[in-house]
Amino acid sequence: xxxxxxxxxxxxDAAIATGGRIMRLSTNLxxxxxxxxxxxxxxxxxxxxxxxxxxxxxxxxxxxxxxxLDAPSVELPAEFGYLGDGDVISVEPKSxxxxxxxxxxxxxxxxxxxxxxxxNCLMCSQPPRAVQDGWIVDEILEALPLIDRSAREIGFxxxxxxxxGERFIELVRATESYLPNxxxxxxxxxxxxxxxxxxxxxxxxRHHDLMLGIPxxxxxxxxxxxxxxxxxxxxxxxxxxxxxxxxGVRIEIRAVLQRPTTERLPQLARFIARNLLFADHxxxxxxxxxxxxxxxxxxxxIDPVDYGSELRAAVKIxxxxxxxxxxxxxxxxxxPEDLRPYARRSIxxxxxxxxxxxxxxxxxxxxxxxxATSGMKHSRAITPIFSEAA
Amino acid sequence: MSRFREAEHFDSSGDGPYTMLPWRxxxxxxxxxxxxxxxxxxxxxxxxxxxxxxxxxxxxxEATYAELKARHFLIDDDTNVAxxxxxxxxRTKLAPLADFTGLHIFVATLRCxxxxxxxxxxxxxxxxxxxDMSEATATKSLDLVFQSPSPAIKIEFQGGEPxxxxxxxxxxxxxxxxxxxxxxxxxxxxxxxxxxxxxxxHLEFAREHDILISTSxxxxxxxxxxxxxxxxxxxxxxxxxxxxxxxxxxxxxxxxALMTTTAASLARAKDIIDEYVHMDFGGIFLRPxxxxxxxxxxxxxxxxxxxxxxDFYFEGLDYIIDLNLGGLDFIEHYAAxxxxxxxxxxxxxxxxxxxxxxxxxGALVYNYNGTVYVSDESRMLAEMGDETFALGNxxxxxxxxxxxxxxxxxxxxxxxxxxxxxxSWCAFEPYCGSDPVFHHATQGDFVxxxxxxxxxxxxxxxxxGLIERxxxxxxxxxxxxxxxxxx
Numbered sequence: 001x002x003x004x005x006x007x008x009x010x011x012x013d014a015a016i017a018t019g020g021r022i023m024r025l026s027t028n029l030x031x032x033x034x035x036x037x038x039x040x041x042x043x044x045x046x047x048x049x050x051x052x053x054x055x056x057x058x059x060x061x062x063x064x065x066x067x068x069l070d071a072p073s074v075e076l077p078a079e080f081g082y083l084g085d086g087d088v089i090s091v092e093p094k095s096x097x098x099x100x101x102x103x104x105x106x107x108x109x110x111x112x113x114x115x116x117x118x119x120n121c122l123m124c125s126q127p128p129r130a131v132q133d134g135w136i137v138d139e140i141l142e143a144l145p146l147i148d149r150s151a152r153e154i155g156f157x158x159x160x161x162x163x164x165g166e167r168f169i170e171l172v173r174a175t176e177s178y179l180p181n182x183x184x185x186x187x188x189x190x191x192x193x194x195x196x197x198x199x200x201x202x203x204x205x206r207h208h209d210l211m212l213g214i215p216x217x218x219x220x221x222x223x224x225x226x227x228x229x230x231x232x233x234x235x236x237x238x239x240x241x242x243x244x245x246x247x248g249v250r251i252e253i254r255a256v257l258q259r260p261t262t263e264r265l266p267q268l269a270r271f272i273a274r275n276l277l278f279a280d281h282x283x284x285x286x287x288x289x290x291x292x293x294x295x296x297x298x299x300x301x302i303d304p305v306d307y308g309s310e311l312r313a314a315v316k317i318x319x320x321x322x323x324x325x326x327x328x329x330x331x332x333x334x335x336p337e338d339l340r341p342y343a344r345r346s347i348x349x350x351x352x353x354x355x356x357x358x359x360x361x362x363x364x365x366x367x368x369x370x371x372a373t374s375g376m377k378h379s380r381a382i383t384p385i386f387s388e389a390a
Numbered sequence: 391m392s393r394f395r396e397a398e399h400f401d402s403s404g405d406g407p408y409t410m411l412p413w414r415x416x417x418x419x420x421x422x423x424x425x426x427x428x429x430x431x432x433x434x435x436x437x438x439x440x441x442x443x444x445x446x447x448x449x450x451x452e453a454t455y456a457e458l459k460a461r462h463f464l465i466d467d468d469t470n471v472a473x474x475x476x477x478x479x480x481r482t483k484l485a486p487l488a489d490f491t492g493l494h495i496f497v498a499t500l501r502c503x504x505x506x507x508x509x510x511x512x513x514x515x516x517x518x519x520x521x522d523m524s525e526a527t528a529t530k531s532l533d534l535v536f537q538s539p540s541p542a543i544k545i546e547f548q549g550g551e552p553x554x555x556x557x558x559x560x561x562x563x564x565x566x567x568x569x570x571x572x573x574x575x576x577x578x579x580x581x582x583x584x585x586x587x588x589x590x591x592h593l594e595f596a597r598e599h600d601i602l603i604s605t606s607x608x609x610x611x612x613x614x615x616x617x618x619x620x621x622x623x624x625x626x627x628x629x630x631x632x633x634x635x636x637x638x639x640x641x642x643x644x645x646x647a648l649m650t651t652t653a654a655s656l657a658r659a660k661d662i663i664d665e666y667v668h669m670d671f672g673g674i675f676l677r678p679x680x681x682x683x684x685x686x687x688x689x690x691x692x693x694x695x696x697x698x699x700x701d702f703y704f705e706g707l708d709y710i711i712d713l714n715l716g717g718l719d720f721i722e723h724y725a726a727x728x729x730x731x732x733x734x735x736x737x738x739x740x741x742x743x744x745x746x747x748x749x750x751x752g753a754l755v756y757n758y759n760g761t762v763y764v765s766d767e768s769r770m771l772a773e774m775g776d777e778t779f780a781l782g783n784x785x786x787x788x789x790x791x792x793x794x795x796x797x798x799x800x801x802x803x804x805x806x807x808x809x810x811x812x813x814s815w816c817a818f819e820p821y822c823g824s825d826p827v828f829h830h831a832t833q834g835d836f837v838x839x840x841x842x843x844x845x846x847x848x849x850x851x852x853x854x855g856l857i858e859r860x861x862x863x864x865x866x867x868x869x870x871x872x873x874x875x876x877x
Contacts, residue, residue: 235470
């Protein structure tokens with residue numbers, strides 16, 4: 001989901017009279033009439049506007065005319081120009097907002113289920129807010145049936161999705177019902193699954209391709225608790241992982257690489273290999289310097305080049321134990337050469353960027369690059385690679 | 391108040407006394423000790439730290455405290471999820487018991503054209519067929535095989551030289567595959583053969599049915615031929631030729647070799663290993679000699695004590711470590727199986743390192759005449775006149791009768807090392823197995839007195855030797871970790 005709330009949005013009178021809705025968009029002039037009645041038409045060319053659509057969306061900067069004048073319509077600023085066939089948006093004329101919920105051309109769309117969280121992680125890139133945001137669930141439940149059923153993967157994130165309790169299960173069930181070919185990846189801190197009933201309920205959905213990404217930051221309870229700023233979180237998270245796995249839910253263990261925990265990275269890997277060998281994937285993730293991470297930079301920042309040897313030891317332990325392992329958000333030039341095959345292009349296209357120093361680098365196309373959100377904070381070791389080695 | 395609190399705030403480790411979880415210790419050398427937890431995770435500690443931990447005085451801010459805590463030796467005010475994890479690891483270790491009996495050994499014939507003095511069971515190879523398994527016996531045996539709950543079933547043909555009764559092998563393979571169309575097990579076949587009588591017909595059949603070949607290679611030609619006499623004194627040459635032919639026909643990884651250690655082997659560790667390296671094997675299993683059958687009659691077993699075998703073993707192990715340090719990936723299988731228990735949460739299915747013992751539930755032996763034994767060793771014991779571990783006969787007894795027989799249940803019950811005197815307090819119990827057949831044969835008791843047990847002496851020395859080596863050298867630890875995860 002693109003969390004843009006555009007400022008200069010102009011709804012026409014018909015739009016204000018008809019109220020908000022969630023709809024799928026089309027650019028197809030031949031769209032069958034029964035579908036037009038519930039969809040929005042994206043105006044690409046003011047001379048070709050198909051009649052009969054429920055809504056009209058213009059990013060062309062041209063004045064609306066014809067069918068678009070009488071029907072509910074909205075003019076959007078040029079930054080929405082990417083909107084296309086099969087995308088799903090929510091329009092709210094009363095508050096003057098338009099939100100893009102699903103982009104069909106994007107390989108991975110995620111839905112933020114709530115901003116509330118029971119952790120308060122030092123490096124959180126999406127700082128939690130204690131708000132009543134139950135409406136989000138309603139919106140997603142309405143959007144899911146509209147999503148292209150050939151979508152490869154969608155994600156649920158937060159906040160902490162499991163704080164929704166039964167409604168979280170309802171959402172997982174809805175993705176299984178409406179997207180029977182789509183993978184579902186859920187980011188959760190796992191703590192609520194220490195309650196075996198919730199773990200059993202998720203498993204009972206029997207989702208065809210569900211993975212829970214759960215963070216574990218240290219083999220020592222108090223270090224993990226410090227990172228997530230919650231006493232007792234380690235024990236709950238580990239119990240949650242055990243419960244989920246006992247019910248057959250697939251688990252990805254995620255560790256964000258930061259100063260309080262990089263020293264014990266090999267011990268964490270050993271702990272996982274010894275106790276959680278059943279993990280389906282381990283992701284070792286570079287920092288995204290935004291949100292709390294920015295505020296806590298002096299607590300958590302360590303130049304990735306300074307934890308290279310611990311990272312190498314950890315990857316070796318995990319690989320040897322037969323656990324599928326990936327390194328996310330790390331630039332190839334910063335990694336020890338033998339770790340480069342484990343690096344993934346993990347940063348979503350819309351927030352990925354490269355530095356001027358990357359010009360001419362021969363492996364740039366394979367590199368995760370940088371979070372646009374991270375500003376100028378990066379390793380001192382950034383330097384172009386002039387070989388095909390990676 | 392700041393939205394974030396510092397690390398100390400979350401560490402309540404030292405707020406109250408810690409609670410020890412079950413742990414054991416033993417001396418390694420001098421002032422250095424090994425401590426192990428319930429699941430076999432270990433740490434090497436100096437005596438001073440050991441005492442401090444054991445008397446409840448270890449401070450939470452000491453490095454040793456964190457290492458013990460991360461390995462589930464203790465819980466404290468900070469965390470107690472270690473109990474859940476230990477329970478999980480214990481369950482994981484014992485869960486495979488429900489899927490009992492994966493290995494089924496068919497003694498196709500006792501006839502053999504070799505006359506190895508250490509062999510426990512073979513008969514001269516004349517044309518008499520009284521020592522051959524009949525199709526009727528094989529059919530009854532297969533009835534039992536497919537009643538095992540094990541999802542993976544391996545049928546191994548042994549002898550004598552099983553290829554001398556090749557028609558029986560063909561019958562069993564055909565019949566087993568037919569039954570497996572309904573039974574849907576992960577079915578595999580092995581022929582244990584000296585390769586001396588190997589024909590192209592045998593190889594073609596093995597290729598067609600994905601049958602693995604396991605052969606004997608005792609070392610270089612002079613040693614091998616001395617250990618394994620046959621007419622023409624060409625056992626070694628035939629084995630080497632056979633290995634090459636079998637690799638070409640079946641695929642490189644479908645051919646394995648095992649060595650038997652004799653008194654003559656003891657001075658030749660390096661030569662034996664070199665022979666395996668030369669033949670391009672990825673490893674070797676430096677085996678102790680078993681005390682059964684002809685091995686005892688011919689005084690081979692008494693001819694050297696465990697100390698001499700251990701010297702041989704460690705000379706071989708150190709040589710193999712050197713080969714690995716030099717860049718050759720080569721594995722010693724006994725060490726690898728022990729290391730798997732030390733360094734991973736997984737167990738080995740090697741019968742001698744299982745607790746409860748693998749007798750009957752790890753393997754069953756169907757003798758040529760239909761007698762069912764609980765292990766290969768127990769049929770050798772029977773050849774010496776001791777039928778203690780003969781459960782019955784395929785023609786007279788059903789699966790439940792055999793598997794619930796007191797002859798199996800009593801020794802099994804006494805083979806849980808964790809509840810056996812001498813083992814229950816041993817720091818190495820999580821790594822060890824239990825061998826009621828061996829202890830019955832040598833001491834007349836399923837449990838045996840451990841200080842008198844060659845099995846105990848040998849394993850204790852191997853466990854210490856492995857830990858000492860990886861504690862002393864990070865490079866050796868890296869090799870051992872690779873082995874532990876490889877098998």
